[in-house]
Amino acid sequence: MSILIYFITKINKHGKKFFMSTILQNNWLIYILECVDGSLYCGITNNLEKRLKQHKGEIKGGAKYTRSHWPCKLVYEEKSASRSEALKRELSIKKMSKVEKQALINLVSENIS
Numbered sequence: 001m002s003i004l005i006y007f008i009t010k011i012n013k014h015g016k017k018f019f020m021s022t023i024l025q026n027n028w029l030i031y032i033l034e035c036v037d038g039s040l041y042c043g044i045t046n047n048l049e050k051r052l053k054q055h056k057g058e059i060k061g062g063a064k065y066t067r068s069h070w071p072c073k074l075v076y077e078e079k080s081a082s083r084s085e086a087l088k089r090e091l092s093i094k095k096m097s098k099v100e101k102q103a104l105i106n107l108v109s110e111n112i113s
Contacts, residue, residue: 028086030093032076032105035069040101042093044086048077076105 029048033041033055041063045051054062056070066072080086093101 028080028083030076030078030080030086030089031074032093032101033066033072034075034105035066035072037069039069040075040098041066041069041072042090042101044080044083044090046083048074076108078108 028044028046030042030044031048031051035041043051043063050059051062052074053059055066055072056062057067078089080089093104096104
């Protein structure tokens, strides 16, 4: 895992200061939540604990979908080398049918036990 964080102070065209930051982290995850109604939600994050709190509505952010379908449980997670790769994988999972997603979840569950 590599983390690079830096901040730059700049002045915009109106003379106001603002900060630019770059955070490079290679610890991205693709995750699937199973909601109370049996629906599945797929997303990516580099901070799963924070993201789950966002989904619950405990902190700002998160998808409206999961807040309205809570409680949800984490049923799948997969590491990714970069945000770009995580986004590509998320898209491929979102294109899967519910049966295919459930098979993916079951495959990982079987390998864990």
